[in-house]
Amino acid sequence: MLGDKAPKHTVWHCPVRAAPEDPILTDDQWANIARRIVAAAGIAPEGDEEACRWVAVRHADDHIHIAATLVRQDGRRPQRDYDQRAVQREARQIEVDYGLRRLKPGDGTAAKRPTSKEHFKAKRVGQDATSREILRLRVRRAMAAASTEAEFFALLEATGVTVRLRRGPSGDALGCNFALPGDTNDNGEPVFYAGSTLAPDLSLPQIRQRLATTSPEPANVRPGNPWHQATAATERIPHHLTHGDDPTAQGQLAALGTAFDLLPLTAPIAVRAELERAAVAFERATRSRIAADHASAYVLRRSVQAIWKAPARHGDGAGLAMLLDVALTAVAYAMHWHRTRQYTQQQAAAEQTLIHLQAAYAQIARPVLAGLASRAPGPQTMRRYAHHLQQAVPEHAERILDDPAWDALLAEAETAGHNPTAILDRALSQRTLDDAHSPARALTWRIRRLGERHAPGPRAQAANAHYVEGHPAAPRPPQPQARRR
Helix, strand or coil: CCCCCCCCCCEEEEEEECCCCCCCCCHHHHHHHHHHHHHHCCCCCCCCCCCCCEEEEEEECCEEEEEEECCCCCCCCCCCCCHHHHHHHHHHHHHHHHCCCCCCCCCCCCCCCCCHHHHHHHHHHCCCCCHHHHHHHHHHHHHHHCCCHHHHHHHHHHCCCEEEEEECCCCCEEEEEEECCCCECCCCCECCEEHHHHCHHHCHHHHHHHHHCCCCCCCCCCCCCHHHHHHHHHHCHHHHHHHCCHHHHHHHHHHHHHHHHHHHHHCCHHHHHHHHHHHHHHHHHHCCCCCCCHHHHHHHHHHHHHHHHCHHHHCCCHHHHHHHHHHHHHHHHHHHHHHHCCCHHHHHHHHHHHHHHHHHHHHHHHHHHHHHHCCCCCHHHHHHHHHHHHHHCHHHHHHHHHCCCHHHHHHHHHHCCCCHHHHHHHHHHHCCCCCCCCHHHHHHHHHHHHHHHCCCCHHHHHHHHHHCCCCCCCCCCCCCCCCCC
16 A cells, blocks of 8 residues: 555656667667666566556657656555666666767766757747756856846846746745746746756855855955956966865866856857857866855956956957966866866866867967967067077977967067066966967967056166167057967
């Protein structure tokens, strides 16, 4: 007997789908896979004649749907402790046994995937993505851009998202649900998704925790160019990942993810799609079972918010290039950080992010560097720089001198308004170049930040004019956006 308390759910449903590149399995193979899945789930253990009744339906060559009652033949409920994890373990073994694409094991922090029904509905109404995916992106962007809870809800409203708060007996909001305009069920009612079902870090308590460490009240970011501030904060992420504690490292990765969420909104149209793909990919790399110290990444989040609020005022083209340059290195370190902790899904997400960031950087940096290179100094000055470089960093000199960005580097050093050799030395001493994909480009962006951070006085400018021997520094023209390491 079931007792005096009816089960909450009476039917168990599990779709099982092969990857597009997998071989087509026979009916017998799918039947065996279904038996293994229901056994792992505790629905119908092998040899148990009193197990729950179940059926598997093959809807197409690449997938089946399994449905089962949640009442055994002897009237008892099935033992289903941790059935989801057990099913995932069995699925990983099935992939090995049948030569299928092997998925990365997870840690329970991934966002919930859209169901087949949601995919079919999106296709039917002409959406490129499911409502769940669209809402996840809009909520993440609102959380990245907002400084307060009121601003968060206002930003969602501005993008058309309907918010329904779940309140406790005291009237306090305990949770929130989100719906897209026009997304309704068969009764014409809005389809709401709880924040926690969009992603584990999008529940109302998690959102409030993040906003509490972004609010401008505790301490404001010092006045200055937010592109430079965001770049400097991102450049410190590898140090946090290699020398900081785990909560700080996790907080840095979460902040980098929010930066990626907002950057497409400030970028040129030509690279916006790649940056959006990078943001979607890195979203998986921002979560683990480690509780994040969000306060440690306050400067990065506030400076990226400043960029988002006034991109035209703060963006001269090189700003995005500088930020993407150091972001590439930060993501590479994130990939290693996840690998050492065996977070395989997060590691794979970081690897995919690098591909999209590199594509965006290559496209956006090219015109910026070309504009700088067109103002490179004469041959005599270039030879003097080359000699100095060979003495200062002999281990990197050959790579820098052979890099097409070498001309841009020299032009930036001369237009920075300082003694060119002195500012080059400062850029070289800031941080190792060992992990830079392009040392010349890395130095170019460092010199840009140094030049604007320490504006020289008239005497320094006169000394610099004398140093460059009649090759006056040209005024810096407006430049496009770029980056890559």
